[in-house]
Amino acid sequence: MGIWILNGTTLDASGQEAVKHLFIENGKIAQRLDGQETPETAGHEVIEAAGKLVSPGFIDMHVHLREPGFEHKETIASGTRSAARGGYTTIACMPNTKPVIDTVDTVKFIQGKTETEGNGVRVLPYGCISKNQLGRELTDFEGLKDAGVVAFTDDGVGVQSAQMMKDAMARAAALGMPIVAHCEDDTMVKGAPVSEGTFADKHGLKGIPNESEAIHVGRDILLAEATGVHYHVCHVSTEQSVRLIRLGKQIGVKVTAEVCPHHLLLSEEDIPGMDANWKMNPPLRSKRDVEAVIEALEDGTIDMIVTDHAPHSDEEKAKGMQLAPFGIVGFETAFPLLYTKFVATGKWSLGFLIERMTSVPADVFGLPWGQLEIGSEADLTLIDLKKEKEVDPAEFLSKSRNTPFTGWKLKGWPVLTMVAGSVAWTESSE
Secondary structure, eight states: OOOOEEEEEEOOOOHHHHHHHEETTTTEEEEEEETOOOOOOOSEEEEOOTTOOOEEEEEEEOOOOOOOTTTTOHHHHHHHHHHTTEEEEEEEOOSSSSSSSSSSSHHEEEEEEEEHHSSTTTTEOOBBBBBGGOSSSSHHHHHHHHHHHHHOOOOTTTOHHHHHHHHHHHHHHHHOOOOEEOOOOGGGGGTTETTHHHHHHHHHHEEEEEEHHHHHHHHHHHHHEEEEEEOOSSSSOOOOHHHHHHHHHTTTOOOEEEOOHHHHHHHGGOOOOOGGGOSSSSOOOOOHHHHHHHHHHHSSSSOOOOOOOOOOOHHHHHTOOTTSSSSOOOTTTHHHIIIIIITTTTTHHHHHHHHHHHHHHHHHHHOSOOOOOSSSSOOEEEEEEEEEOOOOGGGOOSSSSOSSSSOEEEEEEEEEEEETTEEEGGGOOO
8 A cells, every 4th residue: 555645735846836646655756646637546545735835854964862871851762753843854963972973882772772763764873083072083984884874073072183183084085974073163162152242242251253163164174175075064153154165165175064043043132131042052143144154055155954953951951041051952943934034035935945954965965865756765744834833842842942932933834744655743643
C-alpha cells in the first residue's frame, strides 16, 4: 500500500505554484500528477492536502540536541519531536555534548539513540575538530568520517590557534570533508553577555565586539584558500563578517555560510530588558548588522538558514543576562517567523525561503534530500500558510522554553511532517 497526497500546492523550479497529487511508495515519490487528473487511490492511504503547501522537508545544519550529558535541557527524543513539529526532516547536531562527539563510540551512541528514539527524523552528527574541544590536538578525522559524521566543527567554541585550524583544514580537505567554524576570538569576549552597543552601555555590561567574530572569519578564509577545504561559517551575525565572506567567494575560496532567524529579525535595540531569553551567541547586533545579513542572504553571500536550536532549562535562564547560558530554541518557530516577516510582507518569494531551508543546505553539504522529484525520498512538510496563532512556549515539544518570540502572532504553521514516506509528526495527533 502506498500513500496519495492529494491537491497539495507545490512550487516548481521557477517558484510558480501548481496543485499536484503525489504518490509515495516504498518511501519514495513514485508519481506526480497534475491537480486536474484523477488518481486511482483504491487500496492506498490518502492524505488530503487541499489548501496546504507541500514543501520538501526542512534541513537544519546547526542544532544542539544536548544528549549525551545535558538531558535536562533536551534529548534526542524531545529534540527530534520538536524538529518534526517545525517541519524538519534532517538535522545536524553539534558536538558540544558531554562527552563531546570526538570518538567513534559517541557517534555510534547518537546514531543508536536516533534509530530508537529519533521519531523518524534524520540526525547527522558533527565530529569535533579537536579532542575535548580544547583546541590542542586534532581528533581522528578518518575514524570519525568512517563512522558517519557530516563534517568537523568545535561549535560552541572557536578554534583559537591558527595553526591548529590550518592543520584541521588540510586533513579535512584530504578527506573531502567540510570544516564548520564557530568564529569567536576568546580574548575579546570573556565575561560579555551581549553585543557591544547601546544595550550594553545602558545596562553597564561588557559587550561582545563585532570584530571577535570577523577576525576568525577573515583568518579562516585565508586558511581555506591555502588548503582548498570547504569552509563553512556558522551563524553569521555581523556586517564585517559578511564583507569578508563576500570577498572570499569573489576570489574563489570555497566558503559557505549560514544565518539564524533571530539575526534576521532582531537587533540589540529590541531587547526589552535583562531577560536572558534574549541572550544568544552570537548576540543580537545592531540594525546595520541585521540589514547586512539580510542583504547577504538575498544576494547569495550567505547560503542558508539554520536555527542554532539551543535549549536550556528555565532554571538556567532565570539566572539573568549576565550568568545565564547563551542560546534560544528555534525548531518550532523558524518557518512561521520567516514566512510572516519576509514572505507575507512581499520582501521575499515563497520559493526563495523554501530553497534556503531545503535544497540549498542539501547542495552545500552534498546531501541527497531537499527535493520533491520522482525517485527522491519522500521527505516533505505540509504547511498551512493561512493558519495564524501566537507563539506559546508552553506548547513546545522541546523540553525547553527559551525564546524571545513569546506572543508573536505568526502565519505559516506546519501541519504534517513526513520522512522517507513515514509520518514523523502531524497536527492531528496532538
